[in-house]
Every structure is written in structure tokens, then in C-alpha cells.
Amino acid sequence: MSKILAVLYPDPVDGYPPAYARDSIPAVTDYPDGQTLPSPTAVDFTPGELLGSVSGELGLRKFLDAGGHELVVTSDKDGPDSVFERELPSADVVISQPFWPGYLDAARIEKAQNLKLVITAGIGSDHVDLDAAMRRGITVAEVTYSNSISVAEHAIMLILDLVRNFVPSHEWVTAERGWNIADSVSRSYDLEGMDVGVLAAGRIGVALMKRLAPFGVHLHYHDRRRLPADVERELGLVFHESVESMAKNIDVLSIHAPLTNETHHLFDDELLGKMRRGSYIVNTARAEIMDRDAVVRALHTGQLAGYAGDVWYPQPPEADHPWRTMPHNAMTPHISGTSLSAQARYAAGTREILESFLDNAPIRDEYLIVEGGALAGTGAKSYSTDGSASPGSSGHSANAVTADRKCLSPAFD
CATH class of the missing domain: 3.40.50.720 (NAD(P)-binding Rossmann-like Domain)
Incomplete structure (x- = not known):
């Protein structure tokens, strides 16, 4: 037994x-x-x-x-x-x-x-x-x-939520009981024509890009393993050798990398500062890929126009977790998958x-x-076999690497 x-x-x-x-x-x-x-x-x-x-x-x-x-x-x-x-x-x-x-x-x-x-x-x-x-x-x-396709669908929903300013617009007809169109559209844009980047082109990342292509966006990706040339041609993908290169050239980022010592707190003040002002980030991977407070600061300064996701640390998060109340967020409980x-x-x-x-x-x-x-x-x-197979259940590691941002795992899905 x-x-x-x-x-x-x-x-x-x-x-x-x-x-x-x-x-x-x-x-x-x-x-x-x-x-x-x-x-x-x-x-x-x-x-x-x-x-x-x-x-x-x-x-x-x-x-x-x-x-x-x-x-x-x-x-x-x-x-x-x-x-x-x-x-x-x-x-x-x-x-x-x-x-x-x-x-x-x-x-x-x-x-x-x-x-x-x-x-x-x-x-x-x-x-x-x-x-x-x-x-x-x-x-x-x-x-x-x-649940790879489930997560890809959720990521698309969150991208549109942010870019089209859905949550505040919805609140105008529910919480506010109003009808203020100007306030609703003052932060609303079309996704068409934007540069959209995907971090980690495993099953979820590729599924996401296939679903985004018909929106008329320009697709970028970074992964430690490059996709086959025929896939890049089919989807019109731009491959970036580094995270920094991609971050500087996109309007929207969707994260699908695993949490490892190499990705732990990868997006800190420095990397977020290299993105275009008014960028959006959707994270359905793991919360600890982000520096929690750096995200909050970037939203307050306007460096990020919006942040959405369904991953937190810890899970469930404490009642006063700053992502619950930071501006321009479209956070959900961890439900994508x-x-x-x-x-x-x-x-x-x-x-x-x-x-x-x-x-x-x-x-x-x-x-x-x-x-x-x-x-x-x-x-x-x-995962790698260099003693950093995972950062441990806490999501923290004394050996976390944030400087080398070129070696990411593709198979978080």
C-alpha cells in the first residue's frame, strides 16, 4: 500500500x-x-x-x-x-x-x-x-x-486586456455605474502593428505566436535554442540572441520561461529601464522571474504602461502584496492553466x-x-546540471544569476 x-x-x-x-x-x-x-x-x-x-x-x-x-x-x-x-x-x-x-x-x-x-x-x-x-x-x-494551450489562450486575453484598457473600462459600467468613454479610451490602443516579444519559445510560446500572427503584429522571440527556419518564416519571427536585444525592440512582452537560477529576478530595474517607455508585460510563467518591487516602480513612473499575469510569489500572496494594488494591472489568481x-x-x-x-x-x-x-x-x-536545476521551492537562491541573461530554458510548458 x-x-x-x-x-x-x-x-x-x-x-x-x-x-x-x-x-x-x-x-x-x-x-x-x-x-x-x-x-x-x-x-x-x-x-x-x-x-x-x-x-x-x-x-x-x-x-x-x-x-x-x-x-x-x-x-x-x-x-x-x-x-x-x-x-x-x-x-x-x-x-x-x-x-x-x-x-x-x-x-x-x-x-x-x-x-x-x-x-x-x-x-x-x-x-x-x-x-x-x-x-x-x-x-x-x-x-x-x-495545459499549454490553456496558458497561451490566457496570455492572449491578458495582452488584449492591457492594450485595450479593458479592466478600467469595465469598471466604469460596474463599480462606477458610469459611461465615461473618454476615460476608458485614454489608455486604449490597437494591438495591430505593435512589436510583440515572447520569452522562451517552447510549446506555450510557439502556440501564443501562432495565435498572435493573425493580429498583424511584428513577432520577436528569444530562446537559447533557435526555432527551425521554416517556423520563423511562417510566422515572420525576429530572433534575438539576448533578452536585452529583444526588450529594447518590443512594445509587448509575454513571458514563458521556467524559473531557474538564471531567470530568477531577471527583470529588474535595469532591464525594465531598457524597454520602450509604455511597454506592457504579461507573465504567465513564474512571478520570481520579475523583481517584484521593480515592476511596481516601473508602473508608477510610466516606464511600463501595464502589467498582467496570474503568477505570484508566494502563492497565495499576502493580503498586502503590492501587485494587488499597483496601477495599471490586470492580475488574476493563478488560473491560466x-x-x-x-x-x-x-x-x-x-x-x-x-x-x-x-x-x-x-x-x-x-x-x-x-x-x-x-x-x-x-x-x-x-534545466541545467550545473547545480542550478531549480532555485528551490522558495523561489530564492543564493546563487541566482541575473547578469547572464542569455541562457534560458525553452521547455516551460
């Missing part, structure tokens, strides 16, 4: 299950690059249900109970007296979501003497100290591609990984981040 400890976000405030807006979700049969969708032996949920909250249990309860395994599900994840902290020492498997991460730093991993497998239900395992996991021989896996459609895929992928683990069968290579004491699968493409 194995003990599986799942950290999921709280249920809706009005109770579970919610009243669903639709009766079904479209069936997606394949991913654009040919990777097959998750393929567990079965699922015990209806696609379109809320699976990512505590009562949803990722649809795993029936499956694990039938196998005689113990499933503990909690949203109480922070602090020494949390349920997560108390249950962790005896857990064989920990499941967490990027949207409500169960932070696994080196100290927690040391306490978890039974821990053999960490699963990210979704994409992005930087809440786990990967170096510590490698030292302990713990396998880390995530459900690659399950946990739409009901995405949940159906990553819940199925989580079960697929568990089935492999419990049957002592190989876990699908594209799901692997760490295995056998080393980076593996997608992890080998996403």
Missing part, C-alpha cells in the same frame, strides 16, 4: 460542486506536436468537472481506494503546523499543482523519508528543489503539454503517472523531470 498526499486548492466559497456553466467540454484528440494525450486505463470523472479543488480530488479517490492505497487531500499547505507538513513524513507520493503549490524545499524533502515520487498535476516543477530530489533519488514528474478543460487532461495524466508508479512500470519519458538521481525526459531539456 502507498500513501498519496495531494495538495489541492480550496473548494468554491459557495460549496462543491459548483453550478457548471456548460454541460460538456470539447474533446481534444491530440496535441499539435503529435504527443498523445494522457492514457490511463480509465478515469472516474466526467470531463468538465472541477477536479483541481479539494473535493474534486483529481478524480483519484475511487481508483486509489480500490487498490488499497491511502489518499490524503488537503489545501492546508504552509507552515510547520499545516496538514501537509504533518502528513509529509509518511507519504510515498506527493501531488501538487502550480496554482496552489505544496512547496518542497530541501528541508521538507529531508523530512519525507518515504517519499519516492513527486507529481505536478499540470506543468512546472519549480516548487520542488530538484537538486535535493536528485540527491535523494526521488522521481519528479509532470503532465507535459496538458487550470481551466476545466485543462483539468480533465492533467487529472488523467496524473492517474497515468500513478498507474505506472504503482505497477513498477516506466513513467512516460516526456512526463519525467528527475529520475534515478539525474535530470530526465523533459527535465533534461528544461
Whole structure:
């Protein structure tokens, strides 16, 4: 018998299950690059249900109970007296979501003497100290591609929100009960013709650029691995060898890089100051890629015209986090990759990984981040092996690199 400890976000405030807006979700049969969708032996949920909250249990309860395994599900994840902290020492498997991460730093991993497998239900395992996991021989896996398109769609929405000044305009007819067109449009522009940059051209970044191309924008990107020439021609892409080069030549930036020692606090006062005055930034990657207070300063001075995203540090953020109240923001909770459609895929992928683990069968290579004491699968493409595999679950590292901005990982998706 194995003990599986799942950290999921709280249920809706009005109770579970919610009243669903639709009766079904479209069936997606394949991913654009040919990777097959998750393929567990079965699922015990209806696609379109809320699976990512505590009562949803990722649809795993029936499956694990039938196998005689113990499933503990909690949203109480922070602090020494949390349920997560108390249950962790005896857990064989920990499941967490990027949207409500169960932070696994080196100290927690040391306490978890039974821990053999960490699963990210979704994409992005930087809440786990990967170096510590490698030292302990713990396998880390995530459900690659399950919510990449979901995040790309969310990024497009936020870009348009900022450029068209949607949030303040909406507030004129709701909070203000008014109809002041001049105030609404005084910061509203067309996206057409703008220079739009994408940081990290992995699955999410490429999906975003494909969806932006019809808007008539000029697309730029930076990645440590250049895309094939035919893709650049198809989308009319301008490749930049460095982040600085791209930052100086764009009006809108969408960030899709992973959080590593190289990207930690990458966008500080200096780099933000090199962007065009009145630029916009959308960040659906990780909050700690930004210097938190530098973003606030840039919005107050007008160096940035707007900042939007759904990633924060920590998650959830404190009530007085300055991004809640800074001007010209379009922030949301971390929801870009946990739409009901995405949940159906990553819940199925989580079960697929568990089935492999419990049957002592190989876990699908594209799901692997760490295995056998080393980076593996997608992890080998996403992280370096120079002792900076991840900055640790806190998002901070004494060895964080902000000067060398040329070596970025492309596979945060």
C-alpha cells in the first residue's frame, strides 16, 4: 500500500460542486506536436468537472481506494503546523499543482523519508528543489503539454486586456455605474502593428505566436535554442540572441520561461529601464522571474504602461502584496492553466503517472523531470546540471544569476 498526499486548492466559497456553466467540454484528440494525450486505463470523472479543488480530488479517490492505497487531500499547505507538513513524513507520493503549490524545499524533502515520487498535476516543477530530489533519488514528474494551450489562450486575453484598457473600462459600467468613454479610451490602443516579444519559445510560446500572427503584429522571440527556419518564416519571427536585444525592440512582452537560477529576478530595474517607455508585460510563467518591487516602480513612473499575469510569489500572496494594488494591472489568481478543460487532461495524466508508479512500470519519458538521481525526459531539456536545476521551492537562491541573461530554458510548458 502507498500513501498519496495531494495538495489541492480550496473548494468554491459557495460549496462543491459548483453550478457548471456548460454541460460538456470539447474533446481534444491530440496535441499539435503529435504527443498523445494522457492514457490511463480509465478515469472516474466526467470531463468538465472541477477536479483541481479539494473535493474534486483529481478524480483519484475511487481508483486509489480500490487498490488499497491511502489518499490524503488537503489545501492546508504552509507552515510547520499545516496538514501537509504533518502528513509529509509518511507519504510515498506527493501531488501538487502550480496554482496552489505544496512547496518542497530541501528541508521538507529531508523530512519525507518515504517519499519516492513527486507529481505536478499540470506543468512546472519549480516548487520542488530538484537538486535535493536528485540527491535523494526521488522521481519528479509532470503532465507535459496538458495545459499549454490553456496558458497561451490566457496570455492572449491578458495582452488584449492591457492594450485595450479593458479592466478600467469595465469598471466604469460596474463599480462606477458610469459611461465615461473618454476615460476608458485614454489608455486604449490597437494591438495591430505593435512589436510583440515572447520569452522562451517552447510549446506555450510557439502556440501564443501562432495565435498572435493573425493580429498583424511584428513577432520577436528569444530562446537559447533557435526555432527551425521554416517556423520563423511562417510566422515572420525576429530572433534575438539576448533578452536585452529583444526588450529594447518590443512594445509587448509575454513571458514563458521556467524559473531557474538564471531567470530568477531577471527583470529588474535595469532591464525594465531598457524597454520602450509604455511597454506592457504579461507573465504567465513564474512571478520570481520579475523583481517584484521593480515592476511596481516601473508602473508608477510610466516606464511600463501595464502589467498582467496570474503568477505570484508566494502563492497565495499576502493580503498586502503590492501587485494587488499597483496601477495599471490586470492580475488574476493563478488560473491560466487550470481551466476545466485543462483539468480533465492533467487529472488523467496524473492517474497515468500513478498507474505506472504503482505497477513498477516506466513513467512516460516526456512526463519525467528527475529520475534515478539525474535530470530526465523533459527535465533534461528544461534545466541545467550545473547545480542550478531549480532555485528551490522558495523561489530564492543564493546563487541566482541575473547578469547572464542569455541562457534560458525553452521547455516551460
